[in-house]
Amino acid sequence: MRIFDIAIIGGGVIGSAIAYELSKFRLDIIVIEKEGDVASGTSKANSGVIHSGINSPPGSQKAKFCVEGNQLIQQLAKTLGFSYKKVGKYVIAKTQNEAKELKNLFKNGKKNNVVGLEIHQSSIINNKEPQVVCEEGLWVPSAGIVLPYEFTIILAENALINNVYFLFNTFVKNIKKNHDYFHIETSSNSIQSKLVINAAGLNCREIVSMFEKPDFQIYPCRGEYLVLDKKYSHLIQSMIYPIPDKEKGVLGIHLTPTIEGNILIGPSAEYIDDTTDKRTTKKMMNILFDEAKIILPDLPRNAVINCFSGIRCKLGSPNEGGWADYRIEESRTTKGLINILGIESPGLTSAPAIALHIVKMISNHIDLQRKQEFKILRKEKRFSELSLKERNNLIVKNPQWGRIICRCEHVSEAEVINALSNPLGSQSISSIKYRCRAGMGRCQGGFCLQHMVRILENEFNYDIKDIKLNKEGSYLFSGRTREHVHEK
Numbered sequence: 001m002r003i004f005d006i007a008i009i010g011g012g013v014i015g016s017a018i019a020y021e022l023s024k025f026r027l028d029i030i031v032i033e034k035e036g037d038v039a040s041g042t043s044k045a046n047s048g049v050i051h052s053g054i055n056s057p058p059g060s061q062k063a064k065f066c067v068e069g070n071q072l073i074q075q076l077a078k079t080l081g082f083s084y085k086k087v088g089k090y091v092i093a094k095t096q097n098e099a100k101e102l103k104n105l106f107k108n109g110k111k112n113n114v115v116g117l118e119i120h121q122s123s124i125i126n127n128k129e130p131q132v133v134c135e136e137g138l139w140v141p142s143a144g145i146v147l148p149y150e151f152t153i154i155l156a157e158n159a160l161i162n163n164v165y166f167l168f169n170t171f172v173k174n175i176k177k178n179h180d181y182f183h184i185e186t187s188s189n190s191i192q193s194k195l196v197i198n199a200a201g202l203n204c205r206e207i208v209s210m211f212e213k214p215d216f217q218i219y220p221c222r223g224e225y226l227v228l229d230k231k232y233s234h235l236i237q238s239m240i241y242p243i244p245d246k247e248k249g250v251l252g253i254h255l256t257p258t259i260e261g262n263i264l265i266g267p268s269a270e271y272i273d274d275t276t277d278k279r280t281t282k283k284m285m286n287i288l289f290d291e292a293k294i295i296l297p298d299l300p301r302n303a304v305i306n307c308f309s310g311i312r313c314k315l316g317s318p319n320e321g322g323w324a325d326y327r328i329e330e331s332r333t334t335k336g337l338i339n340i341l342g343i344e345s346p347g348l349t350s351a352p353a354i355a356l357h358i359v360k361m362i363s364n365h366i367d368l369q370r371k372q373e374f375k376i377l378r379k380e381k382r383f384s385e386l387s388l389k390e391r392n393n394l395i396v397k398n399p400q401w402g403r404i405i406c407r408c409e410h411v412s413e414a415e416v417i418n419a420l421s422n423p424l425g426s427q428s429i430s431s432i433k434y435r436c437r438a439g440m441g442r443c444q445g446g447f448c449l450q451h452m453v454r455i456l457e458n459e460f461n462y463d464i465k466d467i468k469l470n471k472e473g474s475y476l477f478s479g480r481t482r483e484h485v486h487e488k
């Protein structure tokens, strides 16, 4: 049986960033993910903000990894070609009382070495953000945005082309350590490895409890979002945040422009019992919309095209204010088990810095040797981002580039085929959506789903009954109605 040097449990942004950094060394690595693709958990359902580091207490791991991660992501975006925009953010005060809080945030940010902070009066803010109603604002120019799933996917794909093995639809059921090896029992097979990295996000406690009685709890906290039609992208240029909600240990309902031009409103903060309860609720949708209206009075209700939610992995209980620092540590009882616990926001931002920290921890166990050859796979530009000449050249070579199958997002048939030919081998409606945006526009798949199905059938020989939304078992169709009638 093949024995891996390192098994990473979880293909979220943390597991994928670690896999990417470790793939630079001569190691046998496996990532085990229970869903059908990377970025299937919290890493796909967040604000996509690359935070500056103004919020976390000085000296905390959150502050350190966030400030480092902010810089690392900018370098990574240049190397790997994923989308990144330094749009900056305003934390706004709506009253004079709130304005006092801005000064505290300013001081906190300075202590964390966040550069470029300035307090602006509303007249200055309105030059840039004419729609926003406020008294004063803290300008944070180093805050940026990414597409969180695109960032995670490109990290994982680069790890894969540098020989990291990804195992999807595989749930880690139990792990035991015998002598020098971990024996990982999964839903499909058994895997042996010298070290285990627990990057299981909301399930991190379950992994710890396979070895010892955990000395912590996870307090899942759901955040719901509204997604606005791109037509309203002009409403804000930068991110607009309220004064953070200290009672819940979250940043509050903010407005975030996305890379693709939609605006996100959210997230709410609701402590829940079940880490899988990702429902969106009418009550919360109304609250989100009303909060956004206070900042942007001209926002029309029909601007909303979709909603979603993500769940925070909190180590801090609501009774204690919800804040707790990250815990990234080797197990006290089981040598070689590295636990990454409570990676809530700014976890997306911190991922590359956490990954480098993990490499250091691994070097205490394994003599790390850099590979002579490390390959780079860059994210290709979307068809709609190319010049007319570039688009024409592609269409001349292959007419599938000229067939637009998602009208809202201008996605061509060739892009869907490329998305389905991804190196990670993930083939589902979601894997198309998160790689080329088909189905993410105003009609939310109303037009393009039939084309995605046709492409899966014709180009990839899928039987319609085997087409999945995302993971194993999430089948979308029970058969064809016409064939069914015909058979009768």
Ligand SMILES: Cc1cc2nc3c(=O)[nH]c(=O)nc-3n(C[C@H](O)[C@H](O)[C@H](O)COP(=O)(O)OP(=O)(O)OC[C@H]3O[C@@H](n4cnc5c(N)ncnc54)[C@H](O)[C@@H]3O)c2cc1C
Binding pocket: 009, 010, 011, 012, 013, 014, 015, 032, 033, 034, 035, 038, 039, 040, 041, 042, 043, 044, 045, 046, 047, 048, 049, 050, 051, 170, 171, 172, 173, 199, 200, 201, 202, 203, 222, 223, 224, 267, 309, 310, 311, 312, 313, 343, 344, 345, 346, 347, 348, 349, 350
């Ligand atoms: C509402 C919200 C907004 C946020 N906004 C931001 C933001 O703007 N900026 C920012 O920096 N951070 C933000 N965050 C935080 C950020 O999204 C997370 O910190 C980050 O995504 C955590 O990544 P992860 O890899 O630890 O978890 P996940 O992405 O959840 O990955 C864990 C993976 O482990 C897998 N897994 C679990 N158990 C098992 C098992 N037994 N076997 C196999 N696989 C398993 C899961 O399927 C999952 O894919 C936000 C979070 C939320 C909820």
